[in-house]
Amino acid sequence: xxxxxxxxxxxxxxxxxxxxxxxxxxxxxxxxxxxxxxxxxxxxxxxxxxxxxxxxxxxxxxxxxxxxxxxxxxxxxxxxxxxxxxxxxxxxxxxxxxxxxxxxxxxxxxxxxxxxxxxxxxxxxxxxxxxxxxxxxxxxxxxxxxxxxxxxxxxxxxxxxxxxxxxxxxxxxxxxxxxxxxxxxxxxxxxxxxxxxxxxxxxxxxxxxxxxxxxxxxxxxxxxxxxxxxxxxxxxxxxxxxxxxxxxxxxxxxxxxxxxxxxxxxxxxxxxxxxxxxxxxxxxxxxxxxxxxxxxxxxxxxxxxxxxxxxxxxxxxxxxxxxxxxxxxxxxxxxxxxxxxxxxxxxxxxxxxxxxxxxxxxxxxxxxxxxxxxxxxxxxxxxxxxxxxxxxxxxxxxxxxxxxxxxxxxx
Amino acid sequence: xxxxxxxxxxxxxxxxxxxxxxxxxxxxxxxxxxxxxxxxxxxxxxxxxxxxxxxxxxxxxxxxxxxxxxxxxxxxxxxxxxxxxxxxxxxxxxxxxxxxxxxxxxxxxxxxxxxxxxxxxxxxxxxxxxxxxxxxxxxxxxxxxxxxxxxxxxxxxxxxxxxxxxxxxxxxxxxxxxxxxxxxxxxxxxxxxxxxxxxxxxxxxxxxxxxxxxxxxxxxxxxxxxxxxxxxx
Amino acid sequence: xxxxxxxxxxxxxxxxxxxxxxxxxxxxxxxxxxxxxxxxxxxxxxxxxxxxxxxxxxxxxxxxxxxxxxxxxxxxxxxxxxxxxxxxxxxxxxxxxxxxxxxxxxxxxxxxxxxxxxxxxxxxxxxxxxxxxxxxxxxxxxxxxxxxxxxxxxxxxxxxxxxxxxxxxxxxxxxxxxxxxxxxxxxxxxxxxxxxxxxxxxxxxxxxxxxxxxxxxxxxxxxxxxxxxxxxxxxxxxxxxxxxxxxxxxxxxxxxxxxxxxxxxxxxxxxxxxxxxxxxxxxxxxxxxxxxxxxxxxxxxxxxxxxxxxxxxxxxxxxxxxxxxxxxxxx
Numbered sequence: 001x002x003x004x005x006x007x008x009x010x011x012x013x014x015x016x017x018x019x020x021x022x023x024x025x026x027x028x029x030x031x032x033x034x035x036x037x038x039x040x041x042x043x044x045x046x047x048x049x050x051x052x053x054x055x056x057x058x059x060x061x062x063x064x065x066x067x068x069x070x071x072x073x074x075x076x077x078x079x080x081x082x083x084x085x086x087x088x089x090x091x092x093x094x095x096x097x098x099x100x101x102x103x104x105x106x107x108x109x110x111x112x113x114x115x116x117x118x119x120x121x122x123x124x125x126x127x128x129x130x131x132x133x134x135x136x137x138x139x140x141x142x143x144x145x146x147x148x149x150x151x152x153x154x155x156x157x158x159x160x161x162x163x164x165x166x167x168x169x170x171x172x173x174x175x176x177x178x179x180x181x182x183x184x185x186x187x188x189x190x191x192x193x194x195x196x197x198x199x200x201x202x203x204x205x206x207x208x209x210x211x212x213x214x215x216x217x218x219x220x221x222x223x224x225x226x227x228x229x230x231x232x233x234x235x236x237x238x239x240x241x242x243x244x245x246x247x248x249x250x251x252x253x254x255x256x257x258x259x260x261x262x263x264x265x266x267x268x269x270x271x272x273x274x275x276x277x278x279x280x281x282x283x284x285x286x287x288x289x290x291x292x293x294x295x296x297x298x299x300x301x302x303x304x305x306x307x308x309x310x311x312x313x314x315x316x317x318x319x320x321x322x323x324x325x326x327x328x329x330x331x332x333x334x335x336x337x338x339x340x341x342x343x344x345x346x347x348x349x350x351x352x353x354x355x356x357x358x359x360x361x362x363x364x365x366x367x368x369x370x371x372x373x374x375x376x377x378x379x380x381x382x383x384x385x386x387x388x389x390x391x392x393x394x395x396x397x398x399x400x401x402x403x404x405x406x407x408x409x410x411x
Numbered sequence: 412x413x414x415x416x417x418x419x420x421x422x423x424x425x426x427x428x429x430x431x432x433x434x435x436x437x438x439x440x441x442x443x444x445x446x447x448x449x450x451x452x453x454x455x456x457x458x459x460x461x462x463x464x465x466x467x468x469x470x471x472x473x474x475x476x477x478x479x480x481x482x483x484x485x486x487x488x489x490x491x492x493x494x495x496x497x498x499x500x501x502x503x504x505x506x507x508x509x510x511x512x513x514x515x516x517x518x519x520x521x522x523x524x525x526x527x528x529x530x531x532x533x534x535x536x537x538x539x540x541x542x543x544x545x546x547x548x549x550x551x552x553x554x555x556x557x558x559x560x561x562x563x564x565x566x567x568x569x570x571x572x573x574x575x576x577x578x579x580x581x582x583x584x585x586x587x588x589x590x591x592x593x594x595x596x597x598x599x600x601x602x603x604x605x606x607x608x609x610x611x612x613x614x615x616x617x618x619x620x621x622x623x624x625x626x627x628x629x630x631x632x633x634x635x636x637x638x639x640x641x642x643x644x
Numbered sequence: 645x646x647x648x649x650x651x652x653x654x655x656x657x658x659x660x661x662x663x664x665x666x667x668x669x670x671x672x673x674x675x676x677x678x679x680x681x682x683x684x685x686x687x688x689x690x691x692x693x694x695x696x697x698x699x700x701x702x703x704x705x706x707x708x709x710x711x712x713x714x715x716x717x718x719x720x721x722x723x724x725x726x727x728x729x730x731x732x733x734x735x736x737x738x739x740x741x742x743x744x745x746x747x748x749x750x751x752x753x754x755x756x757x758x759x760x761x762x763x764x765x766x767x768x769x770x771x772x773x774x775x776x777x778x779x780x781x782x783x784x785x786x787x788x789x790x791x792x793x794x795x796x797x798x799x800x801x802x803x804x805x806x807x808x809x810x811x812x813x814x815x816x817x818x819x820x821x822x823x824x825x826x827x828x829x830x831x832x833x834x835x836x837x838x839x840x841x842x843x844x845x846x847x848x849x850x851x852x853x854x855x856x857x858x859x860x861x862x863x864x865x866x867x868x869x870x871x872x873x874x875x876x877x878x879x880x881x882x883x884x885x886x887x888x889x890x891x892x893x894x895x896x897x898x899x900x901x902x903x904x905x906x907x908x909x910x911x912x913x914x915x916x917x918x919x920x921x922x923x924x925x926x927x928x929x930x931x932x933x934x935x936x937x938x939x940x941x942x943x944x945x946x947x948x949x950x951x952x953x954x955x956x957x958x959x960x961x962x963x964x965x966x967x968x969x970x971x972x973x974x975x
Binding site: 559 | 657664667668670671672674675677678679681682690706736747750752753754755756758759760762763764769770771772773774777782783785793794795796797798799800801842862864869900902903904905910911913914915918919920921927931932935936954956957
């Protein structure tokens with residue numbers, strides 16, 4: 001127990017240790033997170049009128065970000081599958097960064113849902129009356145929290161074992177890893193089913209939504225990890241092999257191709273049939289009755305998707321520069337697709353045919369940026385802690401064996 | 412450690428708290444206002460929530476002449492009026508009969524006893540029971556009215572808990588010009604950020620046979636006769 | 645500096661180090677406090693009390709609970725609106741299933757029902773929460789995309805249009821009840837789907853799920869103009885709501901469970917709205933369902949609404965314009 005508390009204290013201490021670049025980055029993130037908190041306090045006082053949501057478009061940027069981030073969290077499993085299922089050891093050393101990303105991202109998801117609630121002070125009502133199994137939101141609550149606990153356990157156990165200088169015992173983490181693989185697919189499927197099961201929203205009421213979610217998640221997540229691994233490689237002394245990056249590239253490549261194929265399926269089904277159910281898709285791609293707010297966004301996303309896929313297919317992306325470009329394009333494109341391309345068009349037109357457009361307000365954007373900053377803050381701290389602990393630079397033995405007179409409390 | 416990094420570290424030790432203090436000052440000053448997005452409440456005229464029927468007929472055989480209310484028989488017993496049907500009215504000429512193909516006063520009014528309405532066999536229908544008269548021609552509507560499917564029902568839906576009454580025909584329909592008159596609509600939706608609504612829909616590029624017979628579709632709204640403009644408040 | 649190397653312990657807590665860390669911590673604390681500063685504008689009755697946090701769900705309340713809670717709500721309404729009310733809780737009547745029928749041959753689109761409902765149910769006025777939305781539909785189409793919600797001609801009805809008011813259909817298979825994660829909305833035995841405004845967490849999943857766009861959310865604190873508050877209130881229907889909760893048409897259950905008509909039925913000038921107990925074979929709605937040509941809006945969504953549109957076998961909407969009547973004037 002004492003050792004565990006020391007471990008926690010060491011983690012806290014380590015978060016504040018770093019060179020000036022680290023502190024600058026963390027300060028910037030802190031400032032943005034505080035500005036987001038400020039905007040959220042305004043929302044608590046005035047109600048959700050500080051956002052751009054209306055009765056007609058009742059879910060907006062918060063749920064869009066939530067949907068995207070659940071995908072990123074699910075993609076952590078993408079690192080785990082090659083290593084534990086296919087024994088592809090290229091990724092072995094970097095699996096932990098995927099798991100840590102999952103933890104940080106799930107926390108962001110939970111925050112996004114919380115800021116979207118009209119009465120967050122009543123979230124305990126979920127514990128007192130829980131409409132399981134009928135309501136898909138209850139499945140989502142279980143799935144997300146369970147995934148968070150799973151990944152917290154896996155990462156925590158691996159880090160704590162390294163801190164204590166002992167080899168982690170497989171029985172305490174390998175079964176959880178396999179459960180996490182299945183659970184990762186399920187969290188994103190459940191999130192997709194939130195939307196799919198609504199008959200009143202024909203844009204969502206399609207079987208392709210869940211597979212498309214997974215395909216785009218498995219493209220964006222590993223792309224994100226490609227970028228963070230290069231940051232880790234540059235700013236820490238953790239070894240990240242190029243093989244790991246190339247394996248991830250392969251995953252993103254295949255997932256992007258599948259995503260494009262599924263996009264083609266969706267577009268064909270809507271536009272060839274040309275029925276009244278087309279209205280939302282028409283609004284998204286071409287505008288409806290003169291309202292065209294989303295049109296530039298979706299075509300940008302499609303263009304980015306195509307360019308990213310092309311780059312990934314070409315051997316040029318074996319070089320890190322083009323790989324990074326493709327990664328950024330993929331991340332941005334899938335964010336647009338999942339957010340503005342999925343959530344908002346289902347509300348336009350309303351089930352009664354009214355067209356009211358959605359424009360997020362400054363407060364809403366600030367809260368989103370604040371949560372993103374907080375998530376990046378968490379992830380930076382996690383990476384900051386895990387690299388030295390896993391490398392053995394920080395351990396209980398080292399601390400315990402420190403020379404006397406150091407001024408620290410005796411352990 | 413090289414001097415440059417050491418210098419940056421020293422700066423950083425001061426800069427971080429300084430930045431945080433500046434941020435605290437900016438946020439605490441409350442300069443960032445919450446945008447006013449709530450639309451102004453629209454006034455609702457009293458008539459929009461008034462359940463009073465549009466007509467309040469007296470349901471008696473009375474007619475006002477020069478401020479005096481007289482029974483129909485007061486005059487018509489003294490001056491029998493001819494029963495020809497094509498003669499234009501010389502008294503109470505403000506009554507203009509626009510009842511479709513029913514252009515004969517004595518289809519409804521008793522020809523000799525003007526205090527009553529007339530039924531199929533020339534018998535009398537009291538003035539306060541107009542449905543019996545209207546039923547002579549408007550049978551299906553009368554049948555619906557009896558069962559409450561036509562016209563307004565006042566009172567309680569649950570007759571055991573309170574009284575229920577079907578409004579009589581002439582409480583909505585002017586018997587001389589029965590079509591229910593148009594009226595100005597009450598105010599429309601006034602929701603958050605609804606933007607400019609009422610934009611015209613794009614013309615249909617696809618040929619639609621229905622359009623041939625839709626005179627009013629998408630065109631200018633029809634005002635209604637005469638008093639249409641100032642009736643809308 | 646030693647604190648950039650993670651492996652080293654900080655050997656001594658120097659005064660400079662202490663001051664640095666203290667300054668940073670203080671600055672951080674100040675920044676967090678400043679970020680939280682808008683909360684000082686929270687209205688005192690916005691801050692949840694222990695009693696409110698642990699208030700039971702309506703279905704779990706004992707009669708003693710209800711008395712206590714209703715008394716508290718009456719006090720709150722008196723404090724906020726200055727009106728003394730009596731909060732009732734009429735139980736559902738036995739052997740009653742409410743059904744609504746609307747005659748689209750006779751609806752002229754005057755929107756009196758919309759505003760009578762607003763007045764009856766104490767909804768917000770800015771923005772105006774209207775449970776009923778009247779659609780001006782062109783002749784020949786049932787596609788709501790061709791409808792106009794914001795019609796404002798000099799008079800209604802307009803030629804070549806018919807009018808279809810839409811409100812909560814109190815569906816027999818309600819998708820809103822299915823998706824609510826906290827069971828804050830449920831269907832009562834008499835068919836009315838209700839919301840416990842003190843239980844709703846404001847996630848708006850029900851608003852996304854409704855195929856008839858019947859649910860509304862209080863994005864801001866609802867303001868009812870002074871003198872307009874309807875004091876005849878019940879817990880499940882028209883008591884004043886707070887921001888952050890969902891509300892909807894409840895067929896005026898504070899009236900209908902006592903045998904009266906909903907406000908929209910009472911005010912309709914043409915008698916297009918019919919309401920009653922479908923289980924009573926003598927009721928108006930039973931007659932309509934037996935004899936009239938009815939259809940269900942968006943029947944393919946499968947929610948089995950308790951709201952039926954019907955039209956007369958005859959009845960022309962396409963007459964020439966005639967002299968309009970001034971509303972409120974004597975005939």
